[in-house]
Amino acid sequence: MNHHLIAPSILSANFLDLRKDVEMLDNSEADWIHLDIMDGVFVPNISFGFPVINSLQYITDKPLDVHLMIVQPEKFVLEVARVGAYVMNVHYEACVHLHRVIEEIKKAGMKAAVTLNPHTPIALLEDILHELDMVLLMSVNPGFGGQHFIDHSIKKVSALKEMIVKKNLSTLIEVDGGINLETGKRLINAGADVLVAGNFVFSSENPIETIHRLKSL
Ligand code: DX5
Numbered sequence: 341m342n343h344h345l346i347a348p349s350i351l352s353a354n355f356l357d358l359r360k361d362v363e364m365l366d367n368s369e370a371d372w373i374h375l376d377i378m379d380g381v382f383v384p385n386i387s388f389g390f391p392v393i394n395s396l397q398y399i400t401d402k403p404l405d406v407h408l409m410i411v412q413p414e415k416f417v418l419e420v421a422r423v424g425a426y427v428m429n430v431h432y433e434a435c436v437h438l439h440r441v442i443e444e445i446k447k448a449g450m451k452a453a454v455t456l457n458p459h460t461p462i463a464l465l466e467d468i469l470h471e472l473d474m475v476l477l478m479s480v481n482p483g484f485g486g487q488h489f490i491d492h493s494i495k496k497v498s499a500l501k502e503m504i505v506k507k508n509l510s511t512l513i514e515v516d517g518g519i520n521l522e523t524g525k526r527l528i529n530a531g532a533d534v535l536v537a538g539n540f541v542f543s544s545e546n547p548i549e550t551i552h553r554l555k556s557l
């Protein structure tokens with residue numbers, strides 16, 4: 341068995357009964373809780389924001405993995421830290437001064453991660469990888485839960501893993517979008533460390549068991 345982490349995304353949770361779903365995650369083998377913040381500009385959808393994350397930090401012990409699908413994420417580093425994020429993920433495509441943002445995230449006491457859209461080559465990370473705690477590879481186009489897994493992501497994970505090993509780094513690889521038992525297994529074999537799963541967990545009859553299965557891959 342691998343030592344990969346599972347980060348369920350609450351994007352597919354029941355927002356009318358969020359406390360119940362978060363308590364379920366707390367009682368599961370989930371390692372982190374993945375929070376998808378969308379601004380309707382960087383992605384064609386709007387999800388939830390700081391007041392929701394702020395409330396969640398008091399009802400869960402799980403580390404919060406905050407994925408910002410927003411333009412100018414550098415504006416919100418301190419706010420993301422304040423609402424209790426463990427990891428702050430910013431999109432490569434949204435940051436003009438990526439190195440500066442990464443420094444600020446770490447200075448604010450969070451783990452720093454860069455997210456790549458499906459079309460963004462990992463080669464662009466060559467000169468920043470050593471500064472990162474994690475890279476989040478999107479295996480769908482960001483904006484919605486429940487989309488189809490983009491198969492090319494497997495090759496991207498292997499290539500990124502190779503780059504990390506070659507540089508003798510311990511950067512984690514997280515993958516997000518369309519993950520189920522089949523795609524999850526292939527991603528882990530390719531070198532993924534953290535699997536995000538939204539729809540697959542929350543649309544299943546027994547989410548705790550589903551998380552257990554993902555964890556046991
Ligand atoms: C997509 C989000 C994902 C999404 C994953 O924009 O970043 O985290 O919730 O959901 P599934 O597992 O449903 O593809």
Ligand code: ZN
Nearest residue numbers: 376407516536
């Ligand atoms: Zn996400």
